[in-house]
Amino acid sequence: MPFVSRIQRQSDYSLFSPSTPIVIDNGASYFRIGWAGETDPRVVFRNIVQRPRHKTTGETVTIVGDHDPTLLKYFDCTRSGPRSAFDSNVVYQFEIMEYILDFGFDRLGANDSQIDHPILVTECVCNPVHSRSKMAELLFETYGVPSIAYGVDAAFSYKYNQQHGVCAQDGLAICPGFCTTHVIPFIDGEPVYKGCCRTNIGGFHISDYLKQLLSLKYPHHLARFTWEKVEDLKMEHCYISQDYGSEARLFQKGAKEAEEKTRCWQLPWIPPPTEEPPSEEEIARKAAIKEKQGQRLREMAEAKRSSRINELENELHGLEFLLKQLEQVEEVNIPSFLSETGYVSKQEIEAALMKVTQSLRKAKGEPKGEQAEMEEKNDPAINEKFHLINIPDNMLSAEQLKEKRKQLFLKSTTEGRQRAKQKRHEEELERERKNQEDEVKRLENPELYLEQLHAKYKGLFEKVEQRKRLKINGGHTNGNNVSGGVGRGERLNAAQRERMRLLTTAIFDRGKGEDTFGARDEDWQLYKLMSKDNDDEDDGPDEDESELARLSSRLQEVDPTFVPKSEVGTLQTAEVPRFRPLTKEDFQIVLGVERFRCPEILFRPNWIGIDQAGLDEMAGVSIRRLPSRDQELEEKLTSSVLITGGSSLFPGINERLEAGIRMIRPCGSPIKVVKALDPILDAWRGASAYAASSQFLTQTFSKADYYEKGEDWLRGYQVQYTL
Template sequence: MPFISQIQRQSDYHRFPPSVPIVIDNGASYFRIGWAGESEPRIIFRNIVQRPRHKTTGETVTIVGDHDPALLKYFDCTRSGPRSAFDADVVFQFEIMEYILDFAFDRLGADGSEIDHPVLITECPCNPVQSRSKMAELLFETYGVPSVAFGVAAAFSYKYNQKRGICDRNGLAICSGFTTSHVIPFVNGEPVYEACCRTNVGGYHVTDYLKQLLSLKYPHHMSRLSWEKVEDLKMEHCYIAQDYASEVGLFQKGTKEAEQKARCWQLPWTPAPVELPPSEEEISRKAALREKQGQRLREMAEAKRSSKINELENELNGLEFLIQQLQHVGEKDIPSFLSTTGYVSKQEIESAIVKTTQSLRKAKGEQIENEEKADTSNAEKYNLLNVDDSLLTHEQLKEKKRQLFLKTTSEGRNRARQKRIDEELQREKQNKLEEAKRLENPEAYLEQLRAKYTDLCEKIEQKKRLKTNGGNTNGNGVSGGVGRGERLSAAQKERMRLLTTAAFDRGKGEDTFGIRDEDWQLYKLMSKDNDDEDEKQDEDEAELSRISSRLRDIDPTFTPKTDVGSSVSEASRPRPLTKEDFQIILGVERFRCPEILFNPNIIGIDQAGLDEMAGVSIRRLPSKVRGAEEGMTNSILIIGGSCLYPGMSERLESGIRMIRPCGTSIRINKASDPILDAWRGAAAYAAAVQFPQQTIKKMDYYEKGEEWLRKYQFRYTH
């Protein structure tokens, strides 16, 4: 079976005799395997399996433990995520467990599938018989192991630290693992499983909770918050608060102490390039390029102009030749002759000649004739407008309508053009007057312009308030109206008065409105008032925009009000990203996430915390060992990766002291190595001479069956 891993394969497997046991610490997070009697495990890897397919060949490979992220370029990992054989610290997926054991024995150096060494493997406290029997079946029948022993990892760690003098024969082992946490009491060096207590909260839930909080806090950096990185942040920055409520209040107030406790993780960030002013060489190069492009455009325009002149000259020559031919045609034959040319009359041809001549002169850049000649040409151009309809044919009537439309449109364009010219002249005149005022007294002119800008702003704001809330405001400028009439503006109130009084102004309260035609002029009056009001507001906003533009030019300190008027509001520009935008701040999350070990209800798990579990376990002790109850709290050993948080021992001591009688001696010790002590204790136990007496032989398993495992009890004291 192909494996992909960076773990080197051991080469001294055959140097160990068959009597040397293989020790396996089968944890939900990490898998550790080595030889009995040694101080360190040979192989350590994550207890997960992933089986992706190659993107090209389609071959399935097995990735056990941590893998190189570069593999994602060659393998499709979207359909096969990391899978674990555990469910709440109990092995239930033995197909995955087989992949893990294959990889572990292969890295240890075993050549074939037959393992001729005894095996000591750890399990969780009170492991179900079904899980233990399936594990025994896998080891006996798949790998041919001669004998197997099952022990609890927390018990091996407790015994290992007991030999080192860290804990006593009677005490408590508080083990906070990857997916579960256990409290196991020990009496005379042996675990009392009847009093064991368990909670389904561990390091996995702390990491998952921290990942959720950071993802909600920084959704734009979710791709950076991988599981491995969040795990590192947890182990590096998280701590246990001695008083959770007071610690939260500290961060809510935002004191200096809270800022000192916060930690910052700076993500990779590249500052935006600074735009430097162009050099003289760059300016000259761009100028030369613009000149070259301009020359090319001028050449293209000249070629287009020459082509147009040629076309107009050819067209003019054709029209003149047509006029010459028309002179030799009789009056009766003119309609038949013109039917082949596309023209209706001789006047139309002459009008086309005049139009083409003017276009040709314009193309050549010659001066166009004066207005009188233009009026004459217009009269010739629109020659059918003064002709009575009865004298025209059907085609000529269509032509007359077209000429009328063209003349009306042309006159409208001329009027609009003249209006724009007049407005531009008036604007230039006003600018010259204002510039003269500014040069005469700049300070007074600037002050006057600012005052006018402020007055216009207030005027527009007042109109907006009146339009929205009406004219009734209290002394503070806040609208005080509560009825519909008080929410109407002055113009709206006037229109309402006209409507309500129009029907009853004839006397006797009779509704006779609408009988006379002049009654309907009322609506035109109201519409006119409304239009006048809108036009005044548009004029004020245009004037405000002009003054604002003028102030920007002459006053560098001027800042326009973006919330006054729709025409002067500027769209907010996107802010460039800075170094602070790529920082992840760990504040309250540092102690909020590990707090679930003591208050699992924070994440919706209705179970007891570690301190409460210790009291429950002591109360569950059977009556035959009730005398050792008082000495239990004098030797409390904390095991597992979650006990590495700063403040864990102090928080456990204060929590247990609250539930125990006053004056109870409480002593909490941390294991010498909370993570590897379980394997070291199991390796030391397997190296003892009495170990074979604690194993299950293959022949006994075949003879007595799985039910015999229910009575199996491992003894930790030689």
């Protein structure tokens, strides 16, 4: 990381005489403060302020600059993020500016009652007078500064490089900064603001663009792209392509060159533990546990059953004993005896006895049907019950006739029951027979048999399904709506459509022509068609369904791998998302086109929606804006183009800028683009050298000047860069 904060407190503040100026490079991204005449600023930090709340004490504190992020864990930074005093490149929040100056002077070691040194502060080109005067007011009133001078950072950088022979007296300073990019023409060593131009694009926009692109490309790793990290990525990997189109085409084709240029950031990733299939022992152990649990449950059920049987038997004995006692009791004493037992009559006791006997039988697991069968076994006896049936009506009295009718009814129901039973029995036999046949076939050729069975099952299943679908959705299902329901968007089936048609015609036919409805008998069929539930009365599917059930059970018997289709079907329609184990590649942030796409916005601000000229065009604009057009001067300017500022660190910017300027200049004009010695610190160094000169004090203004000369003077205030 090229920018390193230096925030150690300096101890030699008192060694400097009050005439030694303090030099401040107040950039939108970094604040640099130091002593005039020195080569490096003493204190450098990011130009931001945070006002978090201390987690334990709850007080709001002020933290200036960038610090070790591990120390910030004691603070609650969620309420307010880092704030800057800058709007674009102009200072507008002087409360924040004051915190920053406090911190800067504090770290410089100031300990007198006021800052008794002249101050040189950098500002942007054509800083609005509001910002200028507020800054002066702050410095004079709060810090007691004796005098101030304002200067432009890019100009100081150009002058510094001019002194070191990098650029000439006449030239262009191109300064892509943090929020803005300036081009300032220099004539005779002085900046000409008339010819100056500014595009509102800078390093901030590049980082932001990269951050946006990455978070759109990798939404899962959003939390990784903190501002600091993205800045680091930008500074480490971004470069400026000589020709964007051809460079992008390389990547599009997947050329080898592009592969080499692709950078990959591997996020921390731990491969998931591979799951081993359970061993034989494990399976056996699990089965044993299961078996044990089953055994326990069975035992519990058995114990419960036996206790119930016991209970019932006790009750039975009690009741029998009661009956016996009742027989021995004399007729007269029966009511008093019964009142003791809680029963009203002998019949009630007998009924209770009956009930207990039945439930005992049930508890012991004897089939309930036995009793019924027993009843039916004595058929001849029952036949005797219906003794009246065979006697002709005329031989019976009225009483007996009534009885006969009753008997007739009873007999028909009994016979019906028997017939049903018979049918059931026959069906059972049929099924048994079929199964036996199947068994024979199976034994003959098991594979063929299984195949046939599967085919049959499949065919039948489809048939049944088809019918179901028709019923639900009129054959127009699109596969994802098996559960059906005729919703608004669903199509109706043929029957439902017909019904709708009938209903609507019935409504709209009213009063049209002669009404002959009801003349023919068929007309009344209409109501039957209209009634809602006419579509599921056919018994057809039942047969198929029972056959399907039989086949399914048979298949389950024979084929252990068989799973009934309906279960499979629901699984398939539920669209189970297929899980792919995450791989190393999922935790890689690949920087390909982004490496040169992001800094390209310096040359094409259009890409991020800023409709202004890019870096190369700005040079042309700047030359055109100069008041005196003179070819010799223009050639001089283009042969000494200095590029400085934080965003000029991208590799390839010189060549690209040279090519860009060559395109807009007349053929054959001399063009030379040079990078500043240190694009970041040169502004401060130039300012430091400037403040160290003996003539510096002539360029400053004091508090008295400030209040006497007024705002208009301050507006026109401009330092002379050549002393």
